[in-house]
Amino acid sequence: MDKLIQELKKEIIEALNLEDMEPDDIDADEALFGDGLGLDSIDALELIVLLEKNYGIKIENPKDGKTIFHSVKTMANYIQSRQK
């Protein structure tokens, strides 16, 4: 799980052009949207693309996005649950 979280952090930084951020700068439980990293609606769409591109996972219902993308941890959990 830790390895997946580290990978995810790197992928998120790259996909969202989070310049000058290192994986260690992101707390796995920190809220990605709202006050946390302050990501916006386009970032949310990019994360959906990231899941599909890097993990082959398609989100059936976009409304689940809020829970799935809450934090890096919830993303990792979701990936693992879909990969079983």
Add this chain to the structure above:
Amino acid sequence: MYSISKHIFFSKNKLLSNFEMLYNFENSLTFANVFKTIYKDLGVRYPKYFKMDALSKLGFLSTEVLLQNRSLTEIYKSEKIGIIVANSASTYIMDSKHQASLDDKESYFPSPANFVYTLPNIMTGEICIRHKFKGENAVFISEEFDTEFIYKYTNKLLIDNKLDATIVGYVNIDNDDYEAFLMLVENKEGEIFDLNTLKETYTKYKLLTWIN
């Protein structure tokens, strides 16, 4: 009366303001490198900058230098501040990038962050967001900077009282070259904003950046 408060010119790795050289980089440096260096040197803290495409970055940086921490909304109403800009290549660089993501049918993942930047008015939009300009805005596409038309149009907006202050100029980037020429025009005393001044200022900058 409408006067020119300030102007800048950014091309060939040289950035000048009111005809004075502010930045002068080696010609061999990529624009990506140059833009990043200037961004950091300006001390701007605007994380969304890094999501922008090259055209928007060019417009953003040029406007940062033009306005230099001046907050126009303290003097003029947001809806009376605008930006009128000419451009030639539209968003050709990002268009190519977006198209490339469609050419590989096996790995077909078009990016929304790329797609949104395939419109040239996102460049002006980013400037409006940054500086809270809610007034008249337009992006005109022409082969070269058509000073006469841009002047006539902008001046009409000013004398019709649709704008009290505006940025006017030319912002363009394609695979080979980039150029930004911006003037800040305001409803106050100063060097009059007229067609000759616009033309001459632009021409002088073009010469300055060719010579050095």
Add this chain to the structure above:
Amino acid sequence: MKRVFVHGSYLISSLGFGIKENSTKLFAGKSGSELILDKKYYPKAFFASKIDNKRFNKVFKDLFPDIKNSYTFFEQLLIFVIQQSLKKYPIDLKSEETLLIISSTKGNIDLLAKNEKSKWKENRVFLWKSAQIIKDFFGIQNKAIVISNACISGVEAIGIGSRMIREGSYKNIIVAGADILSEFVVAGFQSFQSLSSKLCRPYDANRTGLNLGEAAGVVILTSEEKKSDIEVLGSGISNDANHISGPSRTGDGLYFAIKSAIDESSIKVEDIDFISGHGTATNYNDEMESKAFQLAGLENTPINSLKGYWGHTLGAAGLIESIAAIETMKNNLLIKTLGYDKHGVSIPINIVKDNQSLPIKTVLKTASGFGGANAAIIFQKTKNNV
């Protein structure tokens, strides 16, 4: 202040060729949108409005037997609509006081696709190049002006044209706009998850996104009153200054554009009889519009969206929808908002649900788009034919 009039117009869309064919179908509630299966546009089927290519190729070839291969599809559409409108509404093309304004978001973008690249010179993908080719085709002297301001381009172009006539440099301005369906655009909007898989539902509680469309339209503006009975009173363009793809949550940007148009028109808000809205059927756009109309004091004014008939035709939208607004005025007949059934925006704006006869003298047309841009324009009958 110089006055500006609409001399003539023409359009081509999924509903057909020309004003008569299009209005007949609009008034009859017929949509031109369908499921597009051709994979050249997108790997999966999607709902959109397409021009009848076969019919267009034949008509264009009949009109211009030898030149088809010299012009791209995008250029052919513009040449066609301009030619058709000039047939009925001629102007002095060679005059120094004639100008061509082109409105488009992506023009010849289909030329970037792998299989198209080699057929054309690289600069053909630039909008200024297409504009130059078209203005040369008609023998117009002045350099063509191109507006590329996302979805507001069409309304903005008419606004800019009207301003340039008032400015005094031009007597007649051809304002033409077009955008074609392309994988570039379809795939882009799909990545935004903003396309509905069925007919779009503007302002509706169950709206799920927009339908794309392709079209071309032209409006000829003139300073000569005797040529027309529709006047362009005023226009306004603004920016939300909020987000590059998400509209303002307050609607103040669009409100400023509307206010600017009303102020320039020297009319009162109550004078507006009907609003042709943008109504793309996305969650945020329709909601934003409702707030803007309320801010402007227009919540009781009948408003419709035509996106259910033509889809969202991007750079052509402002042109063809303005033409429809003018037809609405001429016929004193409001066209129902196809796809709208249950009110789905927080402000109780007055959405036209069924066709309705009403004396209409003054119309407001609005548009909003990516980049936070908004445009508003006001048309009025010069002689009231109620």
